[in-house]
Every structure is written in structure tokens, then in C-alpha cells.
Amino acid sequence: xxxxxxxxxxxxxxxxxxxxxxxxxxxxxxxxxxxxxxxxxxxxxxxxxxxxxxxxxxxxxxxxxxxxxxxxxxxxxxxxxxxxxxxxxxxxxxxxxxxxxxxxxxxxxxxxxxxxxxxxxxxxxxxxxxxxxxxxxxxxxxxxxxxxxxxxxxxxxxxxxxxxxxxxxxxxxxxxxxxxxxxxxxxx
Amino acid sequence: xxxxxxxxxxxxxxxxxxxxxxxxxxxxxxxxxxxxxxxxxxxxxxxxxxxxxxxxxxxxxxxxxxxxxxxxxxxxxxxxxxxxxxxxxxxxxxxxxxxxxxxxxxxxxxxxxxxxxxxxxxxxxxxxxxxxxxxxxxxxxxxxxxxxxxxxxxxxx
Numbered sequence: 001x002x003x004x005x006x007x008x009x010x011x012x013x014x015x016x017x018x019x020x021x022x023x024x025x026x027x028x029x030x031x032x033x034x035x036x037x038x039x040x041x042x043x044x045x046x047x048x049x050x051x052x053x054x055x056x057x058x059x060x061x062x063x064x065x066x067x068x069x070x071x072x073x074x075x076x077x078x079x080x081x082x083x084x085x086x087x088x089x090x091x092x093x094x095x096x097x098x099x100x101x102x103x104x105x106x107x108x109x110x111x112x113x114x115x116x117x118x119x120x121x122x123x124x125x126x127x128x129x130x131x132x133x134x135x136x137x138x139x140x141x142x143x144x145x146x147x148x149x150x151x152x153x154x155x156x157x158x159x160x161x162x163x164x165x166x167x168x169x170x171x172x173x174x175x176x177x178x179x180x181x182x183x184x185x186x187x188x
Numbered sequence: 189x190x191x192x193x194x195x196x197x198x199x200x201x202x203x204x205x206x207x208x209x210x211x212x213x214x215x216x217x218x219x220x221x222x223x224x225x226x227x228x229x230x231x232x233x234x235x236x237x238x239x240x241x242x243x244x245x246x247x248x249x250x251x252x253x254x255x256x257x258x259x260x261x262x263x264x265x266x267x268x269x270x271x272x273x274x275x276x277x278x279x280x281x282x283x284x285x286x287x288x289x290x291x292x293x294x295x296x297x298x299x300x301x302x303x304x305x306x307x308x309x310x311x312x313x314x315x316x317x318x319x320x321x322x323x324x325x326x327x328x329x330x331x332x333x334x335x336x337x338x339x340x341x342x343x344x345x
Binding site: 069 | 215216217218219220221249253254255256257258259272273274275276278280293295320321322326328329330331333336338
């Protein structure tokens with residue numbers, strides 16, 4: 001009788017571990033914040049997006065962000081319309097941008113142990129179906145079941161086919177825009 | 189006669205300048221569209237819009253998204269399946285049918301948040317908001333993404 005119960009409990013434990021391990025492979029976040037910031041002598045422009053979805057595969061180190069482009073909000077509605085238009089990001093034609101990367105030294109990160117880990121992510125950023133390779137620094141902050149990822153990097157608008165030859169945009173929008181990323185995952 | 193013509197011309201020019209300048213100033217400072225007081229373009233269920241997107245994403249984007257970002261205003265009815273909050277402290281209510289692969293994420297605002305605070309998982313509600321993006325399966329995420337509806341509020345029946 002005792003043997004059976006030991007067998008049963010160990011089986012149960014095994015099952016729990018395997019189930020836990022499976023859900024743990026991929027962290028999913030829909031609590032995200034992405035910010036564009038453009039600085040010129042004329043004005044500073046900022047746009048915020050809280051609707052991206054992101055995953056981190058803790059086994060392979062793969063990081064993915066899918067960004068709904070129409071969710072970027074500007075202070076001025078005129079700016080927002082301009083940003084969405086076919087002269088700028090053409091969000092009707094290209095509703096989503098994507099960041100797909102890999103943590104370079106995954107062995108440095110222990111997703112099960114509290115701590116702040118500095119990482120390098122190598123990958124590709126696709127905006128308007130134009131893909132460029134990126135290598136960016138970020139931090140992974142593990143606290144209990146909550147994992148926060150933060151990163152800040154610059155992108156060159158011309159790399160994504162966004163250029164302004166003349167007029168207000170050419171003077172008021174920076175050629176290089178700062179992107180801030182923050183996402184929160186919970187290991188369930 | 190010449191003097192009079194000059195006077196008329198300069199008054200016209202001045203008026204033009206004021207009107208033009210005013211229009212430009214108005215355009216520049218024009219407020220965002222008030223979604224809640226605007227007319228509803230489509231009223232449908234979360235299941236309907238999700239299946240529309242999953243069967244033909246491009247046709248659905250053509251129908252619902254606007255090139256200037258002022259996309260269609262929807263009234264979506266569905267079952268509350270999850271309530272959360274985003275980094276902007278806005279309530280996010282997922283409307284999703286029990287057998288659906290994806291749902292509609294309705295994002296509330298600072299002004300409408302309180303209307304979502306008493307919602308319970310399992311109840312059927314109708315929300316009004318502006319669509320920002322559609323539902324689709326993403327190969328890299330390896331999951332279905334929900335329709336995103338922003339500036340949402342609950343529609344009282």
C-alpha cells in the first residue's frame with residue numbers, strides 16, 4: 001500500500017514538473033509599452049503604444065514583438081494622421097511591425113532566479129516590410145514569477161524607407177528615432 | 189481708382205492670411221476624434237469579427253482600417269473572458285467566444301476605466317471603440333493575436 005502511494009505521488013510530481021516545464025518554455029506578454037521619441041531643435045515628438053504582444057522562449061532565447069502600428073498615439077491628432085498616412089508608415093498597408101531576435105548569451109540568464117540580467121539581443125526589425133538587422137542591449141529583471149524586459153535603442157528612419165525631402169517633416173522629425181521597449185511576462 | 193483697388197487687394201490678402209493662418213492653427217491643434225460620441229460603423233459579435241479576420245485578413249483590413257489611422261468604430265458584443273490592465277493603467281477586457289481561437293481586446297481609457305471595474309468573467313457585454321488591428325495567427329509568436337479595440341467604453345442596453 002505504501003509503495004503504491006509513493007509511486008502515485010512521484011508520478012504526480014513528475015506530471016506536475018513536466019506540465020510546469022512546458023508552460024514555462026514560452027513566456028507571453030501582452031502588457032507592453034513601446035515608445036518612439038524624436039528630438040530636433042524645432043520640437044520633440046513622442047508616440048506611445050501599449051498594445052504589442054511579445055514572447056520569450058526561455059529554452060532557445062528567442063524574443064518576438066508584434067507591434068500593431070495604429071496603436072501608436074501622438075499628442076496631436078494631425079501628427080497621428082500624418083504618421084499613419086502612406087507618406088510615412090502606411091499603417092493600413094502594413095498594420096504590424098515585428099522585432100525578432102535572440103538573446104546571444106542565454107546561459108547568463110536564469111529565468112528562475114531573482115536578479116537583473118544584462119543581455120544582448122541580435123535579430124531583425126521589420127517595419128513596412130523592410131527588414132534590418134539589429135543588435136541591441138537590454139535588461140531582464142526576474143522577480144518571483146514576474147519578468148520585466150527593458151531596452152532602448154535608436155533606429156534610422158531611412159533604413160525603413162521613411163524619408164522626407166522637404167517641408168515641415170524634414171525639419172521637425174529626427175532622422176534617428178529613439179525606441180524604448182518595456183514588457184512584462186509572468187511565468188505561470 | 190488705383191488706390192481703391194489696392195485697398196481691396198490688401199484687405200482680401202489680409203483676410204486670406206487670417207483665415208488661412210486660422211485654418212492651419214486649427215488643423216495643427218485639432219483634437220483627437222471623440223470615439224464615444226462618433227457614429228458606429230459596424231455592430232457585430234467578437235466571434236464574427238475574429239472569423240472575418242481569420243478567413244481573409246487582407247479583406248478585413250481593407251474594410252476596417254483607415255489610411256489616416258481613423259479606422260472604423262465598432263460595437264462588439266462578446267463574453268468577458270479576461271480582465272487586465274496595461275502599462276498606461278487602462279483596463280483591458282478580452283471578449284472571446286468559448287470556441288474561438290482569438291478574441292477582441294477592448295482597451296478602456298482613464299475616463300472609462302471605472303465602467304469596466306465591475307465586470308465579471310463570463311458575462312456578455314457590448315463595447316464601443318475604434319479598431320487598431322485585426323486577429324491573426326503569428327508564426328513567430330506561435331499564437332493567435334486578438335483584435336485590438338481602443339478608446340473603449342461599455343454600451344448600456
